Amino acid sequence: MPDLVGCRKGGTGVDAELIGRAQHGDEEAFASLAVGAGDRLHAVAHRILRDTDLAEDATQQALLAIWRDLPQLRDPARFDAWSYRLLVRACYAEGRRARQWTPNLHILPADSPAGEDLSSVVDRDQLERGFRRLSIDHRAVVVLHHYLDLPLDEVADVVGVPVGTVRSRLHHAMRGLRAALEADARPAAREVAQ
């Protein structure tokens, strides 16, 4: 039975033996790892960047960085957190690139989930706008904490800042999202500079 590590939401339950082989240049082993990790990395990138093309580019860059730097990963149990760190870096890079070349990212089409849980389409639009006003730093902590369910100390480890900073970012991001949700209840005042 393979030695699985990292089993939980947002984790792949990666095979330590597979990681070991990939660390020594085994491309087939890495392909297996990438198949397992690709979807979860892409899901996170998509939620941070809110753009399909940027998310695919970020995931591609992150997977290549994982291949390149895998020999430096000492503890296979940390593969998931380590791969998220590389992904978040790739998201920063893609976010910067997008800002240089386009004035605005285009809004994702809203995918209606089978089990409708949001109160309305308005909520979705307001959240999308509010989320897009946040910096990539702030979006990353929201997604890592509220989508992946990572505890704050692990979020801090992934994004490479102190736990207090993560708390502060999360606090302000959630306040911003709350304000966005409530924006429909009052007249439009102004748009914050993007």
Place this chain on the structure above:
Amino acid sequence: MSTDRDVTRIVRSWLEEGVSALPDRVLDTVLDQLPATPQRRAWWPARRLLDMNIPARLAVAAAAVFALAVIGAIAIPKGGGVGGSGPSPTVTPSPSPPPVAVPLGDLAPGATYFWDDPCCVGAGRISFTMPATGWFTFDPIFLGKGTRNPDHFDLYISPHLVGNLYTGGCHWRNTALDPPVGPTVDDLATALNAQAGPGASPPTDVDVGGHLGKKVELSIPANLDVSTCDSDGTFPIFGRWNAGSNGAAPWTYGNGQHNTVYIVDVDGSRQVIDTMYLPGTSAAERAEIDQIVASIHFEKRPASPSPSP
């Protein structure tokens, strides 16, 4: 109005939506590039310091000292002292360019901004001038400065519309005053002062932007672990008042936090300006808060939408 738990639930539900699967073509592209992408082998120093002989160790140490000296000479500004952060360079505001809405990110010293969000500003808009570098915001109604950690506020200033008060303190949930605090400046100042407990200095008269009001000083005990306080749904808060859509306030950054709360009447609307600093904040930094307060003007809200910077 949504509760914090509602917002968290809605955000979590929203995040669950959307695509997850990585298209095969992206994975194929990655795998195609592997042969041309060399792996970086773990790098370990060929010789560790302790393995070196004494002359070699001295040479390494001397090189390190020299490098630090060069970096220090470049990094330390002329006239700057050693250790501790001096006051930020202050600037003289240039002749009154029109105020602009508070942007996200860094705030320019000397620039004049305004708040007009109805969440927190009761009448018209509030303009003010930034006195120094280092101020920034994640949230347009919440300006702060982190002197020790650039992403954590050690001092801030924020407008509020205060609804009711809590009896106050670490465990503030279900402690809203009943009957609620009255509508006037004096009502709020008196109730906040009572909340501060015996020994607190009485409210003092202030003039903010030509409007008279009261100032109340509030401190969280230095020996209280604020992480044990009731949460607003995301973070612990030493709850003193309810700020409407912004929930329990003031936002709590640490033990010993000191808030100076300005309460003024602006054309019949009770406006609160909440300021905060943590212990250890320099007098120069605290003076910057005073400078912002002193620069405040209350203006009529323009008829047309306000410009973004």
